[in-house]
Amino acid sequence: MIRVLICDDHQIVRQGIQQMLADAGDVQLAGEAANGPEALARVREGGIDVVLMDIAMPQRDGLDVLRQLKSEFPRLPVLMLSTYPDKQYAVRSLKLGAVGYLNKSADSEQMIGAIRKVAAGGLFITPTVAEHLAGAIGAGRDKAEEQPLHDRLSHREYQVFRLLAGGRSVGEIADQLILSSNTVSTYRARILEKTGTRNDVELALYAVRQDISPVMHGV
Known part of the structure; x- marks a missing residue:
């Protein structure tokens, strides 16, 4: 079983994701967190295989928590969730160590597929995110003036x-x-x-x- 921690400050979002997990035979809910400090505390307790992390978290935002988690648990896969357009946060998330970036509008099949992929050691990158990432790499190499x-x-x-x-x-x-x-x-x-x-x-x-x-x- 893939044990998942859901980190989101909106209960209705957590409940929706819980339902998605319940419908997958190999994924189970390991815990919930409604803010950044709760997320860190729960991961430190252990028993987590994948973290689903909302970017817009209170007290400490998701990217801050991501950076802390990668410092303490470098091999723990963190999949970022957001309602923001991919171009705003996808590349920043990946640069900070996230293994994927998923919009909250994703359907159950995509969500579970992403969890399975990152739990197996892979990266979950949609075609749109891949395009933004390629653009960022290109800009960093030889198009800094266009950045x-x-x-x-x-x-x-x-x-x-x-x-x-x-x-x-x-x-x-x-x-x-x-x-x-x-x-x-x-x-x-x-x-x-x-x-x-x-x-x-x-x-x-x-x-x-x-x-x-x-x-x-x-x-």
């Missing part, structure tokens, strides 16, 4: 960027990410410089032009 400006942001800078674009203040972001206001202000300055914007309004407009979903609430 979108926001692709230059680090993971933490990208988090702060989306929160700023959603209208969050430096203080609110500091509280949410458990950082000092000075640290967030430093990230903000780097983000403005890297994206060529002068203030939060221009940054929000940049996000709209690039079709990047801002964080209006949560992480």
Whole structure:
């Protein structure tokens, strides 16, 4: 049996995935987590073969948890789940060590197929994600000048960027990410410089032009 940990802050999503697992004879639910710290704690207890990790997790977002898990459990396969377009997070997830990226709209057959593949040591990459990954590799090698400006942001800078674009203040972001206001202000300055914007309004407009979903609430 493949023992799966579901990490998502929405109970209805967890219930939906549980039903998918129940219909598969070789996959079983090993646990649930509604936020980042719960996910880490449950994995540390052991008995997990595959982690299904939502990106938009409260307290610590899914990519933060992914990075921590890969540090502590480098061989544990983590399959990222998201409602965001593939181009926003797929490549970032894979670079941080995820073994796949799956949209929450995936049907039961695709979900179970992805779990089985990563549990067996493989990667689950859809054709669309493969295209984005190939594009990112190409841009990194010889087309750096064509790389979108926001692709230059680090993971933490990208988090702060989306929160700023959603209208969050430096203080609110500091509280949410458990950082000092000075640290967030430093990230903000780097983000403005890297994206060529002068203030939060221009940054929000940049996000709209690039079709990047801002964080209006949560992480």
